[in-house]
Amino acid sequence: MRARRLSFLLAGLLLTGGAHASAAEHVHASHAWIRVLPGNLPAGAYVTLSNDGDMAAALSGAHSTTYGEVMLHRSSSEGGMSRMAMVDSLSVPAHGSAVLAPAGYHLMLMKPTRPVQPGDSVRLILQFTDGSTLPADFLARPANAVDAGEDRAMPAMGMKSMDHAAMPQAGH
Numbered sequence: 001m002r003a004r005r006l007s008f009l010l011a012g013l014l015l016t017g018g019a020h021a022s023a024a025e026h027v028h029a030s031h032a033w034i035r036v037l038p039g040n041l042p043a044g045a046y047v048t049l050s051n052d053g054d055m056a057a058a059l060s061g062a063h064s065t066t067y068g069e070v071m072l073h074r075s076s077s078e079g080g081m082s083r084m085a086m087v088d089s090l091s092v093p094a095h096g097s098a099v100l101a102p103a104g105y106h107l108m109l110m111k112p113t114r115p116v117q118p119g120d121s122v123r124l125i126l127q128f129t130d131g132s133t134l135p136a137d138f139l140a141r142p143a144n145a146v147d148a149g150e151d152r153a154m155p156a157m158g159m160k161s162m163d164h165a166a167m168p169q170a171g172h
């Protein structure tokens, strides 16, 4: 684990040698939240990434002192079955955005180094393929949350009408 992180950092340093502005300089994170699941189930982290630069950026993953392992995943559903696959990177187009949200792209958080409770703020260091990094604070939310919960104007109706069977099981 440690060696892997070190080699990643090294690769990042080599890649950032160029004169181009880094991806992290132009990418902004918003609506960053984590869905905390009970027990030892991995948590999903979701965020909206906006790129105000002229070059596409690509998210390759993240790391955190709060989680021993973070992976970039994509959920999809096939024949009613929800499945997840690891992805190498997620493109954030120039002057565009990319959304990590339930049932789609997410950062899978595993091996917590401390208990994470709803209401906690967890810092993740987002990593881009050019080696640049962007720290972002994610709000931990309960298992039944469906978004960052920032829009308090939304009626509770949406939650109530949600069928419990539609709640995520182990998937994200």
Ligand SMILES: [Cu+2]
Pocket: 073, 074, 084, 106, 107, 108, 172
């Ligand atoms: Cu996942």
